[in-house]
Amino acid sequence: MRLDVLTIFPEYLAPLNVSLVGKACARGVLDVRVSDLREWTYDRHNTVDDTPYGGGPGMVMKPDPWGEALDTVLADGYEAGAHTPALVVPTPSGRPFTQELAVELSERPWLIFAPARYEGIDRRVMDEYATRMPVYEVSIGDYVLAGGEAPVLVITEAVARLLPGVLGNAESHRDDSFAPGAMADLLEGPVYTKPPVWRGRAIPSMLTSGHHGKIARWRRDEALARTAEMRPDLIERCDPAGFDKKDRETLSILGWAPEPGGRFWRRPSVVEE
Ligand code: SAM
Numbered sequence: 672m673r674l675d676v677l678t679i680f681p682e683y684l685a686p687l688n689v690s691l692v693g694k695a696c697a698r699g700v701l702d703v704r705v706s707d708l709r710e711w712t713y714d715r716h717n718t719v720d721d722t723p724y725g726g727g728p729g730m731v732m733k734p735d736p737w738g739e740a741l742d743t744v745l746a747d748g749y750e751a752g753a754h755t756p757a758l759v760v761p762t763p764s765g766r767p768f769t770q771e772l773a774v775e776l777s778e779r780p781w782l783i784f785a786p787a788r789y790e791g792i793d794r795r796v797m798d799e800y801a802t803r804m805p806v807y808e809v810s811i812g813d814y815v816l817a818g819g820e821a822p823v824l825v826i827t828e829a830v831a832r833l834l835p836g837v838l839g840n841a842e843s844h845r846d847d848s849f850a851p852g853a854m855a856d857l858l859e860g861p862v863y864t865k866p867p868v869w870r871g872r873a874i875p876s877m878l879t880s881g882h883h884g885k886i887a888r889w890r891r892d893e894a895l896a897r898t899a900e901m902r903p904d905l906i907e908r909c910d911p912a913g914f915d916k917k918d919r920e921t922l923s924i925l926g927w928a929p930e931p932g933g934r935f936w937r938r939p940s941v942v943e944e
Contacts, residue, residue, distance in 0.1 A: 673702045673753045673781045681705045683820040695837045711739040729790040737796045756781040757805040761822035765808035770849035777833035786819025860893025899925045
C-alpha cells in the first residue's frame with residue numbers, strides 16, 4: 672500500500688518510522704512518503720493560509736498549495752505504478768473513524784492524507800478532488816485538535832495492522848473490540864498473561880481449564896459485561912438476532928431486558944442505581 676502525507680509539519684510524522692508501521696515500511700508492505708506542503712508556496716514567507724471569506728476568527732488553508740501538491744503527488748504515484756488513489760482529509764466535521772472504515776481503507780492500494788492546520792482547508796479542494804477519486808473526510812472523535820497530523824498517525828496505525836503480513840499473528844485482530852464477526856459491536860473483555868498470581872490477584876480459573884468451549888463462552892460473557900458497562904449504546908444498537916440464549920441470560924443478569932421489538936434496553940431500576 673502506498674501512503675502519501677502532505678503536511679506543513681513533516682517532522683510530526685516521524686512516528687511512522689517506529690514500531691508496527693515502521694516495520695511494515697521496512698518489509699515493503701507500506702510505502703510511506705511525507706511531503707512538506709510549503710514546497711508548493713512561492714512567496715518569501717511560504718504562506719499556506721489566508722483570512723476567511725465572510726469574516727470570523729482564524730485562518731483558512733489556501734487552495735493553491737494544496738492543488739499543486741496533490742497534482743504533483745498524484746503524477747508521481749501514477750508514474751511509480753500506484754493506482755486508484757483515495758484522499759483522506761481529517762476533520763472534526765467528518766464521518767466518525769471506525770474499525771469498519773479502517774477495514775475499508777486497508778483494502779485500498781493508495782491513500783493520500785491531507786492533514787490541515789488553522790480552521791481547515793478551503794472547501795473547493797475537497798470538491799475538486801472528489802470529481803477524480805473517493806474523498807474520505809474523517810473525524811477521530813468529538814473533540815478538536817490543533818492539526819490533522821495526529822489523526823493521520825491514528826488512522827495509519829489502525830489501517831496498517833490490518834494489512835496482510837503486518838501483525839506477527841494474523842489472527843491477532845480477529846477478537847479485537849469492533850472486529851467484524853461473532854463479537855461485532857462488542858468490546859473485548861479482560862486479558863491476562865503469566866504469572867498466574869500477581870500481588871495476590873489470581874487469574875480467573877476458567878482460563879486454565881483447558882475447555883475451549885467454556886473459555887469462549889466466558890470471554891463472550893465478559894465482553895457483554897464490559898460493553899454493557901462502558902458502551903451501553905452498543906448493546907442498544909445490537910441486532911438481537913446476534914444474541915444466543917446464553918447471551919440473553921447474561922444480559923438479563925446484567926439488568927437488561929428486550930423491548931417488544933427485540934432490542935435490549937437497560938431496565939430502568941438498573942439505570943437509576
Ligand atoms: N474549525 C474546525 C472545526 O471546528 O471543524 C477545526 C479545525 S482544527 C483547529 C484544525 C485541523 O485539525 C482540522 O482541519 C483537522 O485537520 C484536524 N483535526 C482537529 N480535530 C480533529 C478530529 N477530531 N478529527 C480529525 N481531524 C481533526
